Structure formats: C-alpha cells, structure tokens
Amino acid sequence: MTDDELIWRIAGGSGDGIDSTSQNFAKALMRSGLNVFTHRHYPSRIRGGHTYVEIRASSEEVKSRGDGYNFLVALGDSFARNPKENAYYGEEEVKPLAENLDDLREGGVIVYDSGLLDTAEIENFDERVEENDWHVYDVDLRGIAKEHGREIMRNTAGVGVTAALTGIDTTYVEDLMAEAMGGDILEANLNVLEDAYEHVQEEYDPDAHDVTVPEGEHDEEQVLVSGSHGIAYGALDEGCRFIAGYPMTPWTDVFTILTNLMPDVGGISEQVEDEIAAAALAVGASHAGAKAMSGSSGGGFSLMSEPLGLAEMTETPLVLVESMRAGPSTGMPTKPEQADLEHVLYTSQGDSHRVVFAPSNQVECYEQTRKAFQIAYDYQIPVMVIYDQKLSGEHRNVPKSTFDQAPNPDLGSVLTEEELKDQPHGETGIYHRFQHEGEDGVSPRSIPGQKGGRYLATGNEHTPEGHISESPSNRKAQVDRRNEKLASIRENLDADERQQVYGDESADYGVISWGSQSGTVEEAVERLNENGHSVKGLSVSEMAPFPKEFLSEFIESVDDVLVVEMSSTAQFRGVIQKNLGQYGEKISSLLKYDGNPFEPAEIVEAVEEHGSGEELSSNTRFEAAAGGD
Amino acid sequence: MSAFSAIGDEREVAQDEFTPSIEPQPTWCPGCGDYGVLKALKGAMAELGKNPEEILLATGIGCSGKLNSYFDSYGFHTIHGRSLPVARAAKLANDGLEVIAAGGDGDGYGIGGNHFIHTARENHDMTYIVFNNEVFGLTKGQTSPTSPKGHKSKTQPNGNAKTPIRPLSMSLTAGASYVARTAAVNPNQAKEIIKEAIQHDGFSHVDFLTQCPTWNKDAKQYVPYIDIQDSEEYDFDVHDRRAAQDAMHETEDALYEGKVLTGRYFVDDERPSYQQEKRQRGELPEQPLAERYFEDGEWERSYDFIDRHA
Ligand SMILES: Cc1ncc(C[n+]2csc(CCOP(=O)(O)OP(=O)(O)O)c2C)c(N)n1
Numbered sequence A: 001m002t003d004d005e006l007i008w009r010i011a012g013g014s015g016d017g018i019d020s021t022s023q024n025f026a027k028a029l030m031r032s033g034l035n036v037f038t039h040r041h042y043p044s045r046i047r048g049g050h051t052y053v054e055i056r057a058s059s060e061e062v063k064s065r066g067d068g069y070n071f072l073v074a075l076g077d078s079f080a081r082n083p084k085e086n087a088y089y090g091e092e093e094v095k096p097l098a099e100n101l102d103d104l105r106e107g108g109v110i111v112y113d114s115g116l117l118d119t120a121e122i123e124n125f126d127e128r129v130e131e132n133d134w135h136v137y138d139v140d141l142r143g144i145a146k147e148h149g150r151e152i153m154r155n156t157a158g159v160g161v162t163a164a165l166t167g168i169d170t171t172y173v174e175d176l177m178a179e180a181m182g183g184d185i186l187e188a189n190l191n192v193l194e195d196a197y198e199h200v201q202e203e204y205d206p207d208a209h210d211v212t213v214p215e216g217e218h219d220e221e222q223v224l225v226s227g228s229h230g231i232a233y234g235a236l237d238e239g240c241r242f243i244a245g246y247p248m249t250p251w252t253d254v255f256t257i258l259t260n261l262m263p264d265v266g267g268i269s270e271q272v273e274d275e276i277a278a279a280a281l282a283v284g285a286s287h288a289g290a291k292a293m294s295g296s297s298g299g300g301f302s303l304m305s306e307p308l309g310l311a312e313m314t315e316t317p318l319v320l321v322e323s324m325r326a327g328p329s330t331g332m333p334t335k336p337e338q339a340d341l342e343h344v345l346y347t348s349q350g351d352s353h354r355v356v357f358a359p360s361n362q363v364e365c366y367e368q369t370r371k372a373f374q375i376a377y378d379y380q381i382p383v384m385v386i387y388d389q390k391l392s393g394e395h396r397n398v399p400k401s402t403f404d405q406a407p408n409p410d411l412g413s414v415l416t417e418e419e420l421k422d423q424p425h426g427e428t429g430i431y432h433r434f435q436h437e438g439e440d441g442v443s444p445r446s447i448p449g450q451k452g453g454r455y456l457a458t459g460n461e462h463t464p465e466g467h468i469s470e471s472p473s474n475r476k477a478q479v480d481r482r483n484e485k486l487a488s489i490r491e492n493l494d495a496d497e498r499q500q501v502y503g504d505e506s507a508d509y510g511v512i513s514w515g516s517q518s519g520t521v522e523e524a525v526e527r528l529n530e531n532g533h534s535v536k537g538l539s540v541s542e543m544a545p546f547p548k549e550f551l552s553e554f555i556e557s558v559d560d561v562l563v564v565e566m567s568s569t570a571q572f573r574g575v576i577q578k579n580l581g582q583y584g585e586k587i588s589s590l591l592k593y594d595g596n597p598f599e600p601a602e603i604v605e606a607v608e609e610h611g612s613g614e615e616l617s618s619n620t621r622f623e624a625a626a627g628g629d
Numbered sequence B: 001m002s003a004f005s006a007i008g009d010e011r012e013v014a015q016d017e018f019t020p021s022i023e024p025q026p027t028w029c030p031g032c033g034d035y036g037v038l039k040a041l042k043g044a045m046a047e048l049g050k051n052p053e054e055i056l057l058a059t060g061i062g063c064s065g066k067l068n069s070y071f072d073s074y075g076f077h078t079i080h081g082r083s084l085p086v087a088r089a090a091k092l093a094n095d096g097l098e099v100i101a102a103g104g105d106g107d108g109y110g111i112g113g114n115h116f117i118h119t120a121r122e123n124h125d126m127t128y129i130v131f132n133n134e135v136f137g138l139t140k141g142q143t144s145p146t147s148p149k150g151h152k153s154k155t156q157p158n159g160n161a162k163t164p165i166r167p168l169s170m171s172l173t174a175g176a177s178y179v180a181r182t183a184a185v186n187p188n189q190a191k192e193i194i195k196e197a198i199q200h201d202g203f204s205h206v207d208f209l210t211q212c213p214t215w216n217k218d219a220k221q222y223v224p225y226i227d228i229q230d231s232e233e234y235d236f237d238v239h240d241r242r243a244a245q246d247a248m249h250e251t252e253d254a255l256y257e258g259k260v261l262t263g264r265y266f267v268d269d270e271r272p273s274y275q276q277e278k279r280q281r282g283e284l285p286e287q288p289l290a291e292r293y294f295e296d297g298e299w300e301r302s303y304d305f306i307d308r309h310a
C-alpha cells in the first residue's frame, strides 16, 4: 500500500448519521490541504439497510472515486430489524462489515464496532484477513459513544479511531464540529473523539499498517460542493429567482438547495402538486418576466413533456434539469444510469427542439447551467441540463474563487417599454411578438404589464401578432424561423470550450464519454498512458445541438473509438452515430448498467482487452456499433 | 418610469378596448354560451377600469380556451388542463397583474382537476372561470365530468354511468375563498359576479353555465335561472361555510333536475390569500419579482452564501 492516497469508507445503517459525519470529515480533510472526492452508496430505504460513504483524499487532483478503498470503518446498523436468514433485505446486522470486504484493497485497514458486530458471523473472515493482509482493529465504538453521550455518536468515535490510526490532525475535525453544533452536544462529541483517539494510541500500534494520510496544501481557499450545488449556484448567479418542483430522487438535491437560498435572495420556491404543474409554473413565471427553472428525474420528467412543448411553441424561455437514475419506471431510485438521454433529447410532439447540456463535474455543472440560462433567455427556447444521481450527490473540493463571478440577471431578448414603441405593430396596432423576420430566429418579447406590448401567446401555430392560424405560408415562415435558432446557437457555442480532449494527443486509440463517467474515464486514460499505452479521451457535454465537427475531427484522428456509458442500449453511441451518420466500423461501446458507476480499472481492462476477444471480468460488456463488424 | 406602466394605470376604460382591432372570425357556433362569458368579462373589466395591458388571461384548450382570441389583453392560450399552474406562477412572479384563468369543464374539472383542487387549496389571488356546458365541445360532444348520469355520446353510447362532479362543493372543500355560479343567459348577474370575483383577494371560482347548442341541445342551461340572491326562498349567509355547503348541494342536485340556481354561494373575506401567507413567511418578495429585472439593483451571488450552504 502506498501512502499517496487514503480512501476511507464508513459503512453502517441508513439513517445512522453516516452522511453528515462523512461530510464533515471530508471537509476536515480538505481544510488540512488535501483534495477530496466523495461517493455515496445508499439503498432505497429511509432507515436501515446497508449504506456507505467513501472519501478519497490525496495531495494530487482526484477525478473519480478510484478503484476499491483502503480503510473501512464498519459501524453497526442500529435500524437492522430483521436479522433472520433469508430476510428480504438480507442479513442486515453484519452487512456493514460483510458487504464491504470485496472492495477492500490488500493491506487495508478494518475498524469495526465490537460493541455491535461479531466477526464470527462472517464467513471465512479470518482466512480472508490473512489472505489479503488486512489489519483489523476491534474497537467498542458504541461503548465509547455511550459513555460520553449517546450511542449515535459512534460515528464520531469512528473518526477518532481513524485519526489515531492514520495520523490525521483532529483539530480540523474539532473546528468543524464547533461550526455545526454547540453546547452539551458539542462537548459530548469532542469527548467521544478524544477518548476514541486516546484509546487507540494506548491499546494499539498505529504503525502496524501502511495506510496513512498524505500531506497536501492548497494555494487557495477550497469549498466542498456537489454537482447539484454547481447547478443551483449557476442558476442563482444567472438571476434565477423562481423555482418550482415536485420531489423526486435525485432531483430533490437541486430543489432543496435552491429552496433554502430563495428567501435570502428575494426569490420564490414552489413545491407543487405534480411535475406537469412544476414545469408549467416555470413557464408561467418566465412568461411574466422572471428567470425560472424546474426539473425532475426520469419519471417526473415524463410528465414535463407537455409544458416543454408549450414553452417551445410560445417561445417562452425555460430551463429544466433532469437528474437521471436507473429506469424504466421507478427503476432504482438511488442508483445512477445514463439512460434518459434519448428521453430528454426527443420527448414532446412535433419537430420539437431544445438545447441540451450535459456537464461532467461540479464546475461544469455551474458553468453550463449559467450557459443554459443565457441560451434560454437569449433565444427563447427550452434548455435542459442533464446529469445523474452520481454527480448529483458526489462532493469534491473546488477553489472558492470558482464562484467569485459577476451575476447576470439579464432577461435576454426582452424589450423595455421604450423599445417596444419602435417594434413592428402593423396596421392593427398590435405588436408583432412573433414576427417572421426575427434576427437569428429570435423575435424579441414583451412582458405582461408593459404598455404597448400586448399579445397572445398560444401553443397553437400563430401569426406574427399571435393569432391562431393554419395558413400554410405563415406556418412555414414560423417553423423556419424557430428552426433557425438552432443553427445560430450552434455557431455561438464554442465547442472547444465545453468538449475536453485529454491524454496522448498523437494516440490512435480514443475513448469517448459523457456526464458523470468522464472523470473516471480520464483517470483510466492517464493510467493507460502511464502503463505504456497510447490513448486519448474526449468528454462531450453538448448533446443538442450536437458538436458534429468537433466529434468528427476527434474520431478521424484515431483508428479505434470506445464509447463508455451507463446504459444497456448504448444511447450515447446512438446519438453520435445519428448525428455523424458514419464511423460504424470504428466505434464500439463499453456498457455498464448494474446500478454502479464505472471504476477506472474496468475501463483500463476494457481498453487493454479490446479486440482480443477476452471476456471482461466485471459487470461491463462490449458492443459493436451499427454498421460495424 | 415603471417597467410595467400599464399596471395600475387608472383611467376610464371603454368596453370595446377589449375587442381586438382586427376581430378574428369567431370559431364559436351561433348561439354558443361562450359569447356570454366574453361579454360579461369585457363588461366587468371596463367597469372596474382595468387596463387591457395589466390583465393576463390564461386559458386552456377547448372552445372555451379560445376566449383570449376575442378578448384583447395579454393572453396565454396554454395546453389542455394547464391554465391554472401557468396563471398562478405569472401572478406570483408579477404581482401587479390581474390574472384570470379560464377553460371548459373538461379542461378544468377533468384533465386539470388536480391543479384545480390545489390552486383552490392554496387560495391563490386570482379568478378562475369555468365554462360549464356539460360536454366536451371542441372534440365533438363527448361526455364530460359534468355531463348528467345517463348522458349519451359517441364515447358513452349506452349512457354515462358516472355521476357528475360537483364543482362548487369541490372548490369549497378544497379551500377556494370565493365560489359562485352564474349563467350566460343571465348577463347582468354574470357581469356582477365576475366583477366581485376579480375584486376578491384570494382564489375566486366561477362556475359559468354556458349552453352548447351543437352538442348538448337539451341542456338545462336554456331554462330560466333563479338568482338565489334575489329570492327569499334561498336566504342564507354566504360567509357561513355550512350554509354555503347546503346551498351548493341543493343547486348541484337541482341542476340535474331541471332547475337552475345561480348566484354567490361562498365568500370568505377573512382568509389570507396564498400571496399574503407566503409574504408573511418571508417566501415572497415585497416588490413584484419581475420588476427587479428592469432595475439597476444589486443581485446576490452564490459566492456570498457559499460558507453557509456548501
Ligand atoms: C392532452 C390533451 N388531450 C386531449 C386533447 C383534445 N381536447 C381538446 S379540447 C378537449 C375537451 C374540451 O372540452 P371542454 O374542456 O369541456 O371545453 P369546451 O370545448 O366544451 O369549451 C379535448 C379532449 C388535447 N388538446 N390535449
């Protein structure tokens, strides 16, 4: 085991406070100068059921959760209710320990709560420990917690033990506790932390293993944010002050972050009766002169298809977020997948258009959400930001200065009353809201309440004045104008800015990915190049309008392309082929859809085995493209 | 200068200001009750001195949904059943607007039933007019949620097995603070009721009986109405929820027995509107949100909140 990274996993029962403890611990590691990346695994249950959070900490930049981990803190599941064999959810009691052994690296450390867990109940435990050279520490975490406070503080005891065994300075943890709580609770937690720390120092030899915490330093202040924070902050900075939604995991993350912020910034948040209403509210608010947003996850987004079309036909700016989880139907609520891509690209009737951005990390979430608002309001078109459960919940440190940017509350193509006077009004005196001659396909709009700008917005086809019309010449002119927006948007989007190419520039093997998998792929490509292969990678984040030229150039520059995605039907590869209409012979897919995101090692293996006919060892599979061999 | 100078611009407004300067050929059939709603709405707005440009009229889809093609104000012809969520958001975002939503009984009580219940529950400050002709007009006469039991149509050839919905009782139960029923054949009452509904601070629901001579020839809507406020027989306190409930039950039964009772059924002046409730909780800005976008004020940034939220 090397000492250049700590991947700490804390496991226990859902509802045992693992989330908040690990969040604080991640922050403490970040403040001590390390780069951190969190990964959250949880079941679709409120209380009880195996859950864990992983924190990868390194002095180097971290782009993914990595492969496996090297330090386990196994707590008891206090909500385990059915210890019977063959119970529906399995043997809950020992799961925090048993379930996690497969991924623990050789030479790793196991700390388990001897107050609640018994290794005798785990099959072949001692043999496995010996085989893998694991270092086991049985500490009565529950006892320590109880002595100074309440049993639930087992988490804090686990952190104390970790610090003692790895050499982490606990002052950062203590500071964070003081920020988060006070009074007796703080006092009790500090005592638990200290007692656990000292207990280990006295009873064990912390140097018996090689897992230590690396040292690092940041040259500027960092903050710990998730992809959902990125989206929420991006919206806020673009002047979004109206959010409407209906809870659905994982979209709820963005919804709650913004709901918390809205009262402080004079904004409005509405939890409404369903997702049709949520998107329709965003349309209504935007029509009436506010910057508005809504969103959902797969099932909820199905309902939004209707208002999405209304926004397009009435040319009302609209920003929708789609946070994917495994489907179809309710699918797996707490597991990521990238299989709503076609749903988002093609839903809604008619020749409908929308712009779709797909950020792949926390900073892109921020930047692309800002861009989404700019395009939506400048071009009066629906814009979607699509990401997934993984990116929604995973936290990573980024420089605080990332967010030190000017706000942009500009409503885009909206007229003032002064400007309205100079607009075409025709013989009727009615303002030509939907004039055929709009520049770049955009005809500027007025806001209800403005003098001289009254018009009818209708989801039926309409004349420049907004009258319902089925006149063929008007229909063609209106469709052509609305279509024209797309070409202009494509031109104004600088593809280089959002599509990232990395790795060995001269490589003849390319890996393409999108969204939350891109960091993992990037790490795999780095590793492949270090291992003597020659590979380059591309992360795509514009799904519509598609950056065709950019993609063609990349594909032309290599002999083989592997498209990596979390989908069983290779939706992303399909989008590439639909847009480019060729390269079937060059492209193949690496697919994963078991509910877990890729690990870098799986991609490394796939590239190394590519074309060899070898079976892959993990839950992934190869697939050739249409038009391929 | 205010960014929305049409709002609150007090002056006398003539009824024909609401008639589009090029009047579109109406798509409504001759004798349709929808003309009655249009007339009542124009009359009410003119008498209240509402500027056409401070009004947002959001409609659904149906014959009724065409209302804003013939009524000149800011308009949003939305999608089937969805006028309410669009309208209430517009009111939240741009508080000075006079927001009216309108649509058919299929639109409002059928496909949009969920929005109807929740908008009433929340008591949004707006007026909702439902054109109740007891059929689907635009899609050619199918049975609607208010069609009488036994009503035959192409989709219910053996007669409707369902009991009709009770819109007045429904909105009262859901929480509307103003509930009335009027009829196209009763133009003076219709205008007065719409005026009251607009002035009421909270969710006003007007079930507007409109005849559909094309698909529902024997509808009761042609029968002379009884104005309950003018009749000693129906003397009850409109502020009393229980009395209102009884009166509603009576009118909802009587309608299907051939007796049309119209008038004001429930008025709650005490209940704060949703806007007031939200404002009290610090969830609605003092100044209409939309105005901020036209001013040079300061805009908060996520950076200023990051230590608290990240
Ligand atoms: C989602 C959707 N479903 C169905 C329709 C077809 N449709 C248009 S109007 C209408 C019913 C109209 O009846 P009602 O709401 O009572 O209004 P009326 O025409 O009688 O005024 C239907 C079913 C539609 N436009 N959209």
Ligand code: SF4
Pocket: B027, B028, B029, B031, B032, B033, B034, B063, B064, B133, B137, B138, B211, B212, B213, B214, B215
């Ligand atoms: S079909 Fe009925 S509701 Fe529609 S316009 Fe004709 S009469 Fe009026």
